[in-house]
Amino acid sequence: MDVINISKSEQVTQSNSANDIPLIELENLEKQYLMGNVPVDALCGVNLTVNHGEFLAILGPSGSGKSTMLNLIGALDKPSKGVVKIDGVNLTTLNNSQLARIRQRIGFVFQFFNLIPRLNARESVELPLSIQGISRSERRKKAEHLLETVGLKDRIEHKPAELSGGERQRVAIARALANEPNFLLLDEPTGKIDSKTAKDLMTLISNLNKEEGVTMIMITHDERIAKYASRQIHLLDGKIVKEVSK
Amino acid sequence: MKLLDIISFGFNAIRRKKVRNSLAIMGVAIGIAAIISLSALGGGFQDMVDLQFQRGFSSDTLIITTRGIDFFLPESDFEMYINDTDAIEGLEHVQRASAQMQRACLVEIGNYSFQLNVIGIDYQKYAQLYPDTFVAANGTIPAVFDNETVVIGNGIYNPWTNGTFTGFIGDNLNVTWITRNGTFIKAKSYNATVDAILERIGAISIGGPTDSSVFIPIEQAEEFFETSVADIILVQLDTDDEEIINQVAREIELLFSEQIQVVIPSALLNAISTIIVSIELFLAAVAMISLVVAGVGIMNIMLTTILERTREIGILKSLGMQNHAVLLIFLAESLIIGFLGALTGIALGWLLAVALGEFGIGDFIAQSLSGTFVGQLVIMPVVTTTLILNSIAFALVVSTIFGLYPAWRASRLKPVDALRYE
Numbered sequence: 122m123d124v125i126n127i128s129k130s131e132q133v134t135q136s137n138s139a140n141d142i143p144l145i146e147l148e149n150l151e152k153q154y155l156m157g158n159v160p161v162d163a164l165c166g167v168n169l170t171v172n173h174g175e176f177l178a179i180l181g182p183s184g185s186g187k188s189t190m191l192n193l194i195g196a197l198d199k200p201s202k203g204v205v206k207i208d209g210v211n212l213t214t215l216n217n218s219q220l221a222r223i224r225q226r227i228g229f230v231f232q233f234f235n236l237i238p239r240l241n242a243r244e245s246v247e248l249p250l251s252i253q254g255i256s257r258s259e260r261r262k263k264a265e266h267l268l269e270t271v272g273l274k275d276r277i278e279h280k281p282a283e284l285s286g287g288e289r290q291r292v293a294i295a296r297a298l299a300n301e302p303n304f305l306l307l308d309e310p311t312g313k314i315d316s317k318t319a320k321d322l323m324t325l326i327s328n329l330n331k332e333e334g335v336t337m338i339m340i341t342h343d344e345r346i347a348k349y350a351s352r353q354i355h356l357l358d359g360k361i362v363k364e365v366s367k
Numbered sequence: 368m369k370l371l372d373i374i375s376f377g378f379n380a381i382r383r384k385k386v387r388n389s390l391a392i393m394g395v396a397i398g399i400a401a402i403i404s405l406s407a408l409g410g411g412f413q414d415m416v417d418l419q420f421q422r423g424f425s426s427d428t429l430i431i432t433t434r435g436i437d438f439f440l441p442e443s444d445f446e447m448y449i450n451d452t453d454a455i456e457g458l459e460h461v462q463r464a465s466a467q468m469q470r471a472c473l474v475e476i477g478n479y480s481f482q483l484n485v486i487g488i489d490y491q492k493y494a495q496l497y498p499d500t501f502v503a504a505n506g507t508i509p510a511v512f513d514n515e516t517v518v519i520g521n522g523i524y525n526p527w528t529n530g531t532f533t534g535f536i537g538d539n540l541n542v543t544w545i546t547r548n549g550t551f552i553k554a555k556s557y558n559a560t561v562d563a564i565l566e567r568i569g570a571i572s573i574g575g576p577t578d579s580s581v582f583i584p585i586e587q588a589e590e591f592f593e594t595s596v597a598d599i600i601l602v603q604l605d606t607d608d609e610e611i612i613n614q615v616a617r618e619i620e621l622l623f624s625e626q627i628q629v630v631i632p633s634a635l636l637n638a639i640s641t642i643i644v645s646i647e648l649f650l651a652a653v654a655m656i657s658l659v660v661a662g663v664g665i666m667n668i669m670l671t672t673i674l675e676r677t678r679e680i681g682i683l684k685s686l687g688m689q690n691h692a693v694l695l696i697f698l699a700e701s702l703i704i705g706f707l708g709a710l711t712g713i714a715l716g717w718l719l720a721v722a723l724g725e726f727g728i729g730d731f732i733a734q735s736l737s738g739t740f741v742g743q744l745v746i747m748p749v750v751t752t753t754l755i756l757n758s759i760a761f762a763l764v765v766s767t768i769f770g771l772y773p774a775w776r777a778s779r780l781k782p783v784d785a786l787r788y789e
Contacts, residue, residue, distance in 0.1 A: 197685060197782040218689055224782075225687030235682050235786070239383045249686040251372045300687070 142209045144304060144336055145171040145194060150203035152189050152359075163189040165359040166203070171304075176330045176337040178350035185356040187340045188308060194338065195306045196223045208303065225253060228297025228335075232309035234289040236281040236296075242268055243277045246295045253300065260299075267295040271325060287318035294325065304336035305329075311346055323349045368692045377699035384672070388704060391661070391668050395708020395766070396715055398658030399758050403716025403750065405654055408723060409647035410749035416639060428496060429602040429616055430574045430630040431455075431623075445626035447597045449585060454622060460604045460615050465492035466597035467574070468588050474581055475541040476523065476561070477534040483523065485542055485581045487588020490518070493576075496603050500576050503563035506536040514587050517542075517559035521567040522578030536561055542581070544592065557591060559583065574601050574632075609633070658761065661708065662769035665701050669773035673697060680777050681785030694778035701770025702763060709762035713755055720748035 147169040154161045164186045171177055181187050192198040193205050196212055205212040207223060215223065229235075236245050243264045250260035268277055271291040281289050290310055297305050310326065311319035327349045329335045339350060347353050355363035381388045433445050452464035469486040490508050494501045501508070505524075509516045517540050525532055534540065543556035568578050576582070589595055604615060616629040673680070680693060724746045 192783050195685070197786065221684065221687050221689045223687075224685060227687075229685045231786070235678065235685075237679050237682060239379060248683075251376075252368050252683070252686055252688045252692065254369050254372075257372075296686075 143170045143206075144173050144175075144208060145169070145338075146204070146206040146209075147190075147194070148204040148206070150190070150193060150205065151201050152186075152193065152198070153201045154189075162359050164193075164200075167356075167359070167361055169354065169361065171336065171338060174330070174334050174336055176327070176349065176351045177339070178347040178353045179338065179340045179356060180342060180344070180347055180353055181356035182342065186359040187356055189359075190356070191306050191308055191338070191340055195227050195229060196220045225249070225300055226303050228294075228300065228302035228305040230290065230293050230297050230305060230307040230310045232312040234281065234286075234293050234313075236289055236292060238281055241278050241280045242273055242284070242292045242295075245281075245292050246299050249296060249299045263299065264295070267298055268292070270298075271295045285318070286314045287322060290314060290322055291325070294322075294329075298329070298335070302335070304338060307337060307339040309340055309342070311341070311343065319346065368688065368695075370695075373692065373695050374699050374703070377696055377703055380672075380676075381700055381703055387668055387671075391664050391704050392708040392711060394661035394664040395658065395705055395762055396711035398654060398661045398765075399709050399712025399762055400716035400719060401654035401657055402651060402758055402761070403713055403754065404719040404723065404748070405650040406647065406754055407716065407720035407748035407750045408746060409643065409650060410751070410754075411720070411724060411746040413640065413643050413647075414749060415746050416643060417636075426633050427604045427607040427612070428574070428632060429604065429612065429619070430632065431600040431602060431619060431627050432598070432630060433627050445623070447600060447623070447627060448595050449589060449597045450595070451597065451623075452600060455600065455602055455619060458615060458618055458622070460606060460611055462603045462605050463492050463495060464600055464602045465489050465496060466585060466600050467493075468585070468592060468594070468596065468598045470544055470588075470592055472581075473543040473545075474523070475543070476519075476538065479526075479533045481523065481526075481579075483579060483581050485544070485583060485588070487583050487585040487592070489585050490582070493582070493601075496601055497575050500565070500568045502566050504566040506561070506563040508563045512584055512586060514584070514590075515557075515559050516562045516584065516587075518563045518565065518582040519561055520565050520576060520578040520580045523581065524564045534561060536564065540581075542583070542591075546593075555591065574599055607633075655761070658765050662765040665704055665766050666769040666773060668704075669697060669701055669770055670776075672700070673773050673777045676777075677780065677785050677788040680780050681782055681788065684780070684782040685786060690778040693780075694774045697774035697777045698767065698770050701766040701774070705762045705766025705770075706759070708766075709759045712762070713758060716758075717748075717750050720750065724748045 147167050150164050150167040150169075151162070152164040154163055167186075167190060179187050179190065189198070193200050194207075196205075196207075196215075200213065210223075212220065212223065237248070240248065243261065246264035246267055247260045250263060255263075265277060268274065268291075271294050273288060273291050273295070276284060276288055276292075279288075281292070284292065294305075294310075305326075307326070311322055314322060323346060326337060326339070330337045337350070339346075341347050351367050353363075353365040354361050355365075431447065433447055447466070449466040449468070452466050455461055455464040465488065467486060467488050469484050471482060472485040474481050474483045474485065491510065494508060503518070504521065508518055519540070523533060524535075538561050540559050540561050541556055542559060543554055545552060545554050547553065565576060565578075568576060583591075602615075602619065604612060606612070612631055612633075616631060619629050620627065683693060683696075
């Protein structure tokens with residue numbers, strides 16, 4: 122299954138270095154949900170451009186459409202109207218298989234960690250590599266290296282239940298980095314972690330952005346966490362109401 | 368994703384839910400065990416019947432009887448006489464015809480007495496008809512007619528096969544026949560000398576010798592049983608060509624104005640084989656139903672598993688797993704259950720077949736047949752490679768069919784919905 126057509130997702134990686142194309146473009150993005158029988162406008166016409174190497178924080182109260190936006194950028198959901206482009210590729214034109222390939226180049230970090238309970242730290246980080254069909258020895262090496270990078274060298278064989286919240290989120294970050302993604306999508310990464318640990322985690326994320334050049338798009342409702350970002354946008358009722366750049 | 372990784376991922380998941388998956392595996396195992404043990408016993412039974420009949424029947428022999436083996440025709444009171452053999456021997460392709468009469472008598476030998484069939488035959492013709500089984504192990508079958516002679520089956524000489532012998536060559540054997548003379552009950556008896564003990568036959572037969580027969584000369588039988596009516600006439604042909612056998616059988620029927628029945632042993636064997644095959648098929652069908660039930664069990668636990676692991680499916684999709692890989696992962700889990708079930712079932716079924724073969728199925732059948740056939744039956748269960756491979760294939764097919772729908776449902780889940788699932 123590794124030899125499916127070398128499609129638009131391949132072009133994403135190849136055009137990575139071409140900085141004239143923005144990494145992410147959202148054009149008039151709209152998303153409606155049905156809550157029971159009542160349609161809810163989660164996003165109403167969002168325009169946004171994210172460039173390579175940026176650290177963007179998306180702020181807003183709950184129900185403002187932050188998560189919806191993140192899901193659309195992450196190719197987990199399809200917009201009702203408008204366009205999502207990643208490296209110039211319009212996601213709305215892709216089929217399920219091509220979207221899956223796009224997701225292989227995106228790193229997700231969730232508020233609730235979303236680790237698979239039966240897999241230990243190393244197996245968790247190996248999982249995205251295994252999905253791409255990378256050999257056992259290679260992915261093991263890479264997973265161990267990544268866990269070392271996020272500071273979990275002694276926790277390699279531990280399962281999520283044996284790890285603290287901060288450690289679990291580090292495993293999730295290592296997993297998100299495993300595919301050498303174009304960008305990381307972080308959905309309240311410190312939401313379930315105490316403030317001391319959250320600070321350490323943000324330092325790690327910030328360093329990855331500054332030193333490794335990993336583009337970060339992070340949802341938060343915490344102003345202190347948002348300060349780590351180079352740019353902040355504020356969402357309210359599905360619209361961008363404020364934008365702040367450092 | 369590589370196939371090996373898909374399988375090991377599925378195996379890992381199965382290991383985490385030991386109780387539930389063990390139960391599903393047991394479900395499959397029971398179905399497979401039923402198939403294996405029933406087929407193995409059926410195969411063993413078939414083999415045993417084939418062997419028995421090959422020893423007990425010759426393919427060039429016909430058996431003429433007035434009683435008939437057909438259950439549906441009314442019984443005829445037509446009688447055949449011992450010297451009818453002359454007329455039959457006059458037919459083309461007939462080598463020899465030998466009349467036989469038999470009565471249940473009390474036989475006393477040494478300190479033992481048994482109720483046995485005493486069979487009156489022409490020793491010489493009989494030896495020609497059954498050259499493999501009517502063979503003396505001890506003593507010699509007398510060639511010259513002698514009133515006082517008797518030949519016994521090995522089972523009478525050595526009934527418990529444990530070294531306790533009832534008597535030896537030259538010993539006296541007393542035959543008592545109880546009959547009616549008008550309203551009186553009359554017991555007749557005479558003393559004979561054991562001249563020969565047959566080799567162990569270990570087979571059942573119609574017409575032919577068995578281990579528990581007592582043979583006396585036909586002339587003596589005629590005199591002792593006070594009749595010239597023959598119970599059966601054995602006819603040996605000079606060919607085993609089926610067409611000629613059928614033709615001669617027809618001629619013999621016509622010779623007796625269709626008042627007798629001609630049994631063709633090879634046809635009988637075929638008929639019995641057909642019955643055994645249909646019984647086997649029926650049993651296999653029953654076993655297969657239990658496997659289908661196991662398949663429903665697999666589907667049930669896979670649907671539960673997918674519900675429980677909805678979030679995991681969302682995670683896998685967020686990591687870029689393709690829909691067909693998700694499908695394969697869950698299909699692999701049902702296949703692993705099916706495969707482990709098949710292996711367990713084969714082991715269980717084999718044990719069961721051996722146990723049933725060992726402890727008595729053969730004896731049970733022998734006892735229920737003992738009115739007609741006597742002999743010890745041993746059923747050796749037959750577990751062939753084909754049977755094993757077929758069972759595994761069948762288990763995998765069942766688990767694929769019932770695992771496909773849950774796996775398909777898993778693969779169709781939308782990533783956002785799956786990730787949001789609580």
